[in-house]
Amino acid sequence: MGTAHTTLQRFVVRMLFDPQFVDRVHQEDQIPGLDVEALAWLRAVPRQAWSTDPYRRSRSLQALLEEFPVSAAVWTTEVGDLRKLDAFFSSNAFHICIHERGSLALSFGNWLVASAGPIGTLETAFARARRFTPPQGQGWVLAPGHEPVALPVGTVRRYLAIREHLGGDAIGKLLKGLDLPSNLPALGEQTEHLLIEGGASSELSIGHIGQALYDLLNGARHAKTIVQLQQLAISLGAEPDEADTVVQDLIDEELILEIAS
């Protein structure tokens, strides 16, 4: 078989979640990533076998929404019935996530941003900060658990107001038709820069930072050498003789760390 077993296993997961994809596997002449033998094996499985768990999608959606309650509230207010978010499991975002061994929550968050706007961006940043995903590459990189994010002024206040309005069992309330109040804090024209930090527990902290620090930390998402970070600091306005201090401060405050590979 030319198709790697791990690849084939990911196709199985996609088919278990997405009946539309099951149809594609059965109807299309070729499925990218599958050789003839692997495709034949998948087609030999009785089609009903892919849908023996009728709650697979709703169970997974419930878990996702618990991490994105405020985005879900924005969705219900501005788009429609919360249950329609089930469409995520037939989206390209979902299939790419499974195929690339990604994070379902982060993929869901990024998919949701299109309709939940800045609140979706904020909750996706929370999700990233919680995960402490080990960074890739070699050099100095943004420390896991730290997320710089740029949002319209007022996003955090709006988020907190919706969160307070929802209280406990947010998803249950939204399913019952809970509306958002009309007097929520407005979003401004200008941008605020935030640093979200995940802790040892699931607690998160949010702090305001300047744009230069935001740009510097954002630039450190991909591993860089110390010299590259110093050059970036200079390009962002640091004096040449203070660039090493700026970068050393990031190291001392454990905002960046060195990785070997």
Add this chain to the structure above:
Amino acid sequence: MRLTGYRAHMSFLERVNDLPVLGLGMSTEYGAGDSKGALDLLAHKREHPQFARFLELGIETVKGIDTHAEAWLSTGSPTTYHFLDVNLDEKEDFDAIWLAQVRALVRKIKPAWMCGDAGLWHFGRRERGHMLLLPPILTDESASALADGIVALREATGLEVLPENPPGHVFLGDLHLLDFFARVCERADTGMLLDCAHLAIYQRTMGYEPTTGIADFPTDRIIETHIAGGTEKSLNGFHWVEDDHTVDVLPDTWQVLETIAPRVPNLKAAVFECERNPAAYCIPGFKRIQETLSDHPVVQ
């Protein structure tokens, strides 16, 4: 290092002599003991010690062990570590944080060995919402990858790692499941945990007789066996068995156990997986397992 730990210079069929005979035992996982009517582990041990000689702890490192497991550990009684959170055939899954958590748990619970379903426990990264359990792809390439993972985990923990045949109702590949696990055992130089219920599910799903392939399988590699009830289900003409650990063990599963019983000289442990059922309902199953294995040291 514990005497029962892994000794790299010996073959498995030599090392197996160092593994203790645990006997007939039960299993649990985080929160199972809190289910309404669940088996009370310590009460079961007091009242039926012959059916509670050890406890298999199903573990996700992110959850650790619950108060019921802690209570068992406080008695000093034997345990095994059944992982619920590693895809043995994915190198990416053996990250440093997970391995550190596993080692810490091993130090705490001092299991006789590690074991667990050799399938896909989670898609993508190990995180909330990614959990499921799918059987391995039954190909030669997959068997080699699985064997590599077993060796890696054995070397990382110093314990024998016994792969278990997982349940499922979608099985892909060109190998029979027992042929697949024979290759895994040989390449990893290990033994295995044969789940009789899972094997029966596989055989029925694929249209085989319950005992197909057992005669050609190296049954001296079977160190542990599981027996559990299942529920027959149907959907639009498709029939399958849900591995839901009821006490209603299907005839196919008993047939598998009866067939392997005289062929497993190295069997050290048998588990009746009935953790969410009241003790009174579980006793008939334990008794039948005991009777089926009555000629074997595992229940002496």
